[in-house]
Amino acid sequence: MATIEDVAKEAKVSVATVSRVLNNKKAVKEETCKRVYRAIDKLSFEPNMSARNLRRNETRVILIVTPNITNPYYAHILAGIGDCAQEAGYSALIHNTSGNEKRVKAGLDMLKKKRADGAILFASNMDSMWIKEYADEYPIVLCSEYPAKGHVPRVSIDNYKAAQDVMEYIIGMGHIRIATISSSNKYISTALRLRAYKESLLWHNIEVHEDYIVYADADYSFMSGKEAATKILKQKNRPTAIFCISDTIALGAITAAKELGIDVPSGLSVIGFDDVDDTTMFHPYITTIAQPCYDLGRQAFRILYNCMNDGKADEVTVLPHKFIIRESSGSI
Amino acid sequence: MATIEDVAKEAKVSVATVSRVLNNKKAVKEETCKRVYRAIDKLSFEPNMSARNLRRNETRVILIVTPNITNPYYAHILAGIGDCAQEAGYSALIHNTSGNEKRVKAGLDMLKKKRADGAILFASNMDSMWIKEYADEYPIVLCSEYPAKGHVPRVSIDNYKAAQDVMEYIIGMGHIRIATISSSNKYISTALRLRAYKESLLWHNIEVHEDYIVYADADYSFMSGKEAATKILKQKNRPTAIFCISDTIALGAITAAKELGIDVPSGLSVIGFDDVDDTTMFHPYITTIAQPCYDLGRQAFRILYNCMNDGKADEVTVLPHKFIIRESSGSI
DNA sequence: CGCCAAAATGTAATGGATTACATTATACAG
DNA sequence: CTGTATAATGTAATCCATTACATTTTGGCG
Numbered sequence: 222m223a224t225i226e227d228v229a230k231e232a233k234v235s236v237a238t239v240s241r242v243l244n245n246k247k248a249v250k251e252e253t254c255k256r257v258y259r260a261i262d263k264l265s266f267e268p269n270m271s272a273r274n275l276r277r278n279e280t281r282v283i284l285i286v287t288p289n290i291t292n293p294y295y296a297h298i299l300a301g302i303g304d305c306a307q308e309a310g311y312s313a314l315i316h317n318t319s320g321n322e323k324r325v326k327a328g329l330d331m332l333k334k335k336r337a338d339g340a341i342l343f344a345s346n347m348d349s350m351w352i353k354e355y356a357d358e359y360p361i362v363l364c365s366e367y368p369a370k371g372h373v374p375r376v377s378i379d380n381y382k383a384a385q386d387v388m389e390y391i392i393g394m395g396h397i398r399i400a401t402i403s404s405s406n407k408y409i410s411t412a413l414r415l416r417a418y419k420e421s422l423l424w425h426n427i428e429v430h431e432d433y434i435v436y437a438d439a440d441y442s443f444m445s446g447k448e449a450a451t452k453i454l455k456q457k458n459r460p461t462a463i464f465c466i467s468d469t470i471a472l473g474a475i476t477a478a479k480e481l482g483i484d485v486p487s488g489l490s491v492i493g494f495d496d497v498d499d500t501t502m503f504h505p506y507i508t509t510i511a512q513p514c515y516d517l518g519r520q521a522f523r524i525l526y527n528c529m530n531d532g533k534a535d536e537v538t539v540l541p542h543k544f545i546i547r548e549s550s551g552s553i
Numbered sequence: 554m555a556t557i558e559d560v561a562k563e564a565k566v567s568v569a570t571v572s573r574v575l576n577n578k579k580a581v582k583e584e585t586c587k588r589v590y591r592a593i594d595k596l597s598f599e600p601n602m603s604a605r606n607l608r609r610n611e612t613r614v615i616l617i618v619t620p621n622i623t624n625p626y627y628a629h630i631l632a633g634i635g636d637c638a639q640e641a642g643y644s645a646l647i648h649n650t651s652g653n654e655k656r657v658k659a660g661l662d663m664l665k666k667k668r669a670d671g672a673i674l675f676a677s678n679m680d681s682m683w684i685k686e687y688a689d690e691y692p693i694v695l696c697s698e699y700p701a702k703g704h705v706p707r708v709s710i711d712n713y714k715a716a717q718d719v720m721e722y723i724i725g726m727g728h729i730r731i732a733t734i735s736s737s738n739k740y741i742s743t744a745l746r747l748r749a750y751k752e753s754l755l756w757h758n759i760e761v762h763e764d765y766i767v768y769a770d771a772d773y774s775f776m777s778g779k780e781a782a783t784k785i786l787k788q789k790n791r792p793t794a795i796f797c798i799s800d801t802i803a804l805g806a807i808t809a810a811k812e813l814g815i816d817v818p819s820g821l822s823v824i825g826f827d828d829v830d831d832t833t834m835f836h837p838y839i840t841t842i843a844q845p846c847y848d849l850g851r852q853a854f855r856i857l858y859n860c861m862n863d864g865k866a867d868e869v870t871v872l873p874h875k876f877i878i879r880e881s882s883g884s885i
Numbered sequence: 886c887g888c889c890a891a892a893a894t895g896t897a898a899t900g901g902a903t904t905a906c907a908t909t910a911t912a913c914a915g
Numbered sequence: 916c917t918g919t920a921t922a923a924t925g926t927a928a929t930c931c932a933t934t935a936c937a938t939t940t941t942g943g944c945g
Contacts, residue, residue, distance in 0.1 A: 503808070
């Protein structure tokens with residue numbers, strides 16, 4: 222493996238000059254420059270990143286801490302981060318945690334070890350205040366989820382507003398008996414959507430009926446959605462609409478309805494959330510809130526980039542969601 | 554940020570001793586060891602990876618080159634690689650290519666730059682002989698797809714045998730008019746599955762009917778599957794079974810059949826491939842070949858690990874597939 | 886032709902951990 | 916108590932690119 226010294230020798234210049242060429246500093250004569258490039262080509266030299274990183278005290282690597290890449294929601298955000306990072310000359314290190322907080326911390330230790338310059342975190346719980354401490358020391362951006370208190374740079378949609386949009390729509394369509402399938406996880410998005418559900422009802426003088434609030438499992442599985450919906454639909458005074466915390470759950474709910482002989486949307490309106498999971502692969506196509514996943518990823522990187530360079534403190538970016546009315550919902 | 558020298562000073566020993574403690578070399582007295590640990594704790598020191606990597610000439614990072622993380626098939630493999638790598642003390646750098654060969658090569662240059670010790674490649678075309686050159690120089694493992702010639706370490710299932718299993722099953726169920734939806738991509742898996750399709754027919758003295766072979770787009774989209782199936786099913790002498798190159802395509806085919814008023818499986822058997830895309834989210838549940846994605850990932854890392862350490866040359870690992878008969882297929 | 890500023894290039898220190906080799910401390914045999 | 920093997924620790928070179936500072940070259944002008 223050729224080093225910068227080999228190149229210098231080959232081109233009959235000093236290592237400093239080679240370095241200057243590598244980093245396109247101006248003070249190098251055209252002709253010398255060419256000689257150096259020829260030498261680089263001849264030896265097919267590539268600068269050693271460890272050496273460069275050591276000297277420059279940066280890695281041009283960002284860390285992505287995620288509970289599960291398999292989740293298409295994260296996968297799409299990741300795609301956005303990845304593309305944006307690549308454009309800016311950064312690489313992305315993926316650190317899987319399976320939702321284990323210890324592994325999250327282990328991941329963040331990579332910042333201290335200088336394996337990466339900054340990190341983007343997914344799926345932080347709303348009570349994970351410890352994140353703030355890390356964020357005070359290293360560039361960290363939270364994506365989609367964030368602790369309820371403490372200002373850490375982040376990007377997400379306005380979950381309260383999105384859920385409110387859904388509720389306004391459902392109520393506007395004449396529904397009174399409205400259920401929701403929430404989740405047992407600790408995400409702020411979950412809390413906000415549930416709050417919007419309750420407050421929208423109250424706002425319209427509709428009583429909040431605890432039996433209409435059911436919790437699916439933490440990762441929004443199809444099965445838990447189906448079970449939750451079954452529980453809801455078997456009640457004597459069953460609701461005419463269900464607001465689901467995710468599309469997969471909505472799919473589960475529709476399946477449950479089908480099995481109980483309830484038609485969607487004529488007998489039951491079902492609304493999902495996210496618009497990533499095959500919402501248009503089967504009829505009825507699902508009415509849902511679309512999150513700009515790819516763009517969330519791009520923005521997350523952009524914010525992180527600013528943190529790493531200018532060192533801006535606590536940027537908060539809220540991206541617009543989109544309410545997409547399809548076939549799984551209708552008036553009563 | 555504390556350095557090893559700070560720790561040495563704090564513990565009143567030399568940097569060599571600190572280093573020995575860090576790497577649990579034996580020749581350090583119990584008591585000294587404790588002193589060093591105390592100093593490390595006090596300064597909350599973490600070794601600088603760039604420095605370590607430079608000196609050791611390794612990064613403990615592997616590179617994953619993928620056309621698209623969004624694809625759940627890759628995502629699951631990635632999960633396997635990620636977990637296995639983490640267990641072995643490695644981190645995974647994700648490099649997205651969008652199927653662009655230049656970006657693949659740009660990714661592999663990271664090996665030369667010593668940003669990573671080895672790479673796992675997805676989705677190589679069967680005519681990408683240039684990979685061999687890289688593989689001769691750096692530890693590289695191919696996952697799922699590989700060039701038709703040249704021995705590069707790899708892991709995959711036996712695509713020919715898997716497709717043959719499907720065909721034997723279909724033919725055994727009495728089907729004679731059997732179509733296939735292949736793909737326009739250049740993967741060896743595609744070629745092998747198509748070959749098995751044709752040869753199985755010939756073997757059973759069933760004529761290969763070119764109109765029964767339709768090519769969906771390169772990335773197995775639902776829509777292209779639906780279109781391909783529609784084309785197939787609109788023929789006057791339409792087939793009674795379709796072997797699809799992926800589950801998403803099979804879902805598209807089932808949807809197409811439904812729209813044409815054909816019942817699956819009574820009027821048409823549909824078989825998929827991969828078993829990752831919601832094969833059991835809607836009825837009829839899809840009959841398919843299940844690939845051991847997670848395990849493909851783990852094995853890929855294992856092979857790469859060997860390449861990076863022992864430097865073994867051309868290990869080829871073939872993992873077993875599983876043929877899962879569900880509801881979308883039946884006898885004629 | 887000589888002088889000076891600007892341009893071009895070179896020398897050597899630097900970043901932080903590892904490690905070969907050197908040195909000192911310890912233990913045990915004789 | 917000395918000698919020697921062994922354990923424990925230290926010193927300094929090394930990995931390779933960057934860059935502050937030093938030196939040389941160039942070009943223009945009087």
